[in-house]
Amino acid sequence: xxxxxxxxxxxxxxxNAYAPYSKFKVGxxxxxxxxxxxxxxxxxxxxxxGTICAERTACVKAVSEGAVNFRSIAVVSNKGKVCMxxxxxxxxxxxxxxxxxxxxxxxxxxxxxxxxxxxxxSFTLQDNVEEGRKK
Numbered sequence: 001x002x003x004x005x006x007x008x009x010x011x012x013x014x015x016n017a018y019a020p021y022s023k024f025k026v027g028x029x030x031x032x033x034x035x036x037x038x039x040x041x042x043x044x045x046x047x048x049x050g051t052i053c054a055e056r057t058a059c060v061k062a063v064s065e066g067a068v069n070f071r072s073i074a075v076v077s078n079k080g081k082v083c084m085x086x087x088x089x090x091x092x093x094x095x096x097x098x099x100x101x102x103x104x105x106x107x108x109x110x111x112x113x114x115x116x117x118x119x120x121x122s123f124t125l126q127d128n129v130e131e132g133r134k135k
Contacts (some may be wrong), residue, residue: 001035006073010039014026014077017041022080024077028053029073036062036065038067039060068095070096072101073099084101100113125127
């Protein structure tokens with residue numbers, strides 16, 4: 001799948017975002033190693049800490065369907081180019097530091113960067129992660 005197609009899938013779910021407080025809608029499309037695509041949107045909550053980002057929504061959907069190996073993720077917003085927040089970077093680093101993060105103003109002007117370049121010193125308990133994946 002091309003970056004452009006993944007970006008367009010993220011755009012296609014953007015209007016499903018629940019953002020009554022910020023009006024900042026975000027959509028994401030996550031491509032797993034086995035070729036499946038999982039989409040997500042941000043879901044705000046009056047208790048701001050209960051808000052979940054589009055990227056984590058897509059990732060949680062993927063994991064709940066048995067996918068834990070990812071190739072790329074596209075992120076879009078209704079306010080132009082957007083980049084993943086720190087929590088999403090750390091959350092997704094649990095699964096891959098080599099995932100390509102695709103962003104842009106629109107599907108014709110895209111940028112792609114590896115997560116490891118966005119989060120060079122991520123927190124990890126690598127030994128524990130390897131044990132957990134074996135179960």
